[in-house]
Amino acid sequence: MKLTKIQIEELYKFTRKHYVEYYDVQTELVDHLANDIESICKENPSLSFEEARDISFKKFGVFGFMDVVQSKESQMTKKYFKLILKFMKEWFQLPKIALTFGLLFVFYEIQSLENAYEIYLSVIFGVFIIQLITVLLNRKKQQKKQQITKRRWLFESIIQTQGFGSIGLFAFYTVEFLLPNSSIAFSEMGLFRSVLSVFVITFFIIMSYISIVVIPKKATELLAETYPEFKLS
Incomplete structure (x- = not known):
């Protein structure tokens, strides 16, 4: 049959x-x-x-079908984070590594300012808000497209939302466990914690840029590679 x-x-x-x-x-x-x-x-x-x-x-x-859906979500989430790592590696190659060192230097110098703690918090929450707005705008575009094509793709959904969740958790743990809880405590950090803070916030900004700008910009290309039939949708 x-x-x-x-x-x-x-x-x-x-x-x-x-x-x-x-x-x-x-x-x-x-x-x-x-x-x-x-x-x-x-x-x-x-x-x-x-x-x-x-x-x-x-x-x-x-x-x-729940187990199948969860398995595919896990598979595509791993694929997404492999992309994050792939693009992160590019920041440690010329010419982008120069920008990376520039960010490290800027944030190290900021620590000598009286309002350094507030600047660090502003950067972290500012990036988080930008990511939130980007996710909402992308979701609206995705919904409009879905109304036309009648199709919703798992990897596309992960690209549009996974970065926001990851950045949110990263921001929470950075503020809660890495940074001191006051300007005075921030200014009295030891050398190790001070350097670590510089590296963490630089990493945070680069990862945010990749998830907010780089990957969504390449979304169509990445989706076409993942789903050959995506080009027809």
Whole structure:
């Protein structure tokens, strides 16, 4: 039994009904279900399409497609952070390494100012706010595009939102555990903690720039590499 286009579309509806919102994950599941349904019907020709579909679906266990979705999310999140590392490495090569050293020098010099603590906090929260605004704007664009294409891609969603979550956590841990809790304590930091603060805030700015500007700018290219069918959407 070879499934018809109408039955394939029914499988897409079936995955959406079971809370699979990303088109790429839907496609993977539909392909798996279609092959399995054809095998089931070959062994039991008397079964209807719906009966064979339900038998196939039961093989996913109590949580249905949830495990598959979580596995794909984990896979794409790892892919995203590999991209972050890839672009981070570029900042330690010419000519960008010069800018990196420039940032290190600037933030080290800032520490000698009376309001250094406030400047550091302003930079951290300023970057966080910029990231938040960027995420909201990108999400609006993504929603408009989704209304036209009727497709939502997992990796695209991660590109638009993962950086914000990571930067938010980074900012929280930096303020909570690395920086002192007052201007006086900040000015009295030892050499090691002072140098460490310089490196951390520089790393924070570079990582933020990559997630806010670099990766979203290359999003179409990255998505086309990940999903060949993305170009057709």
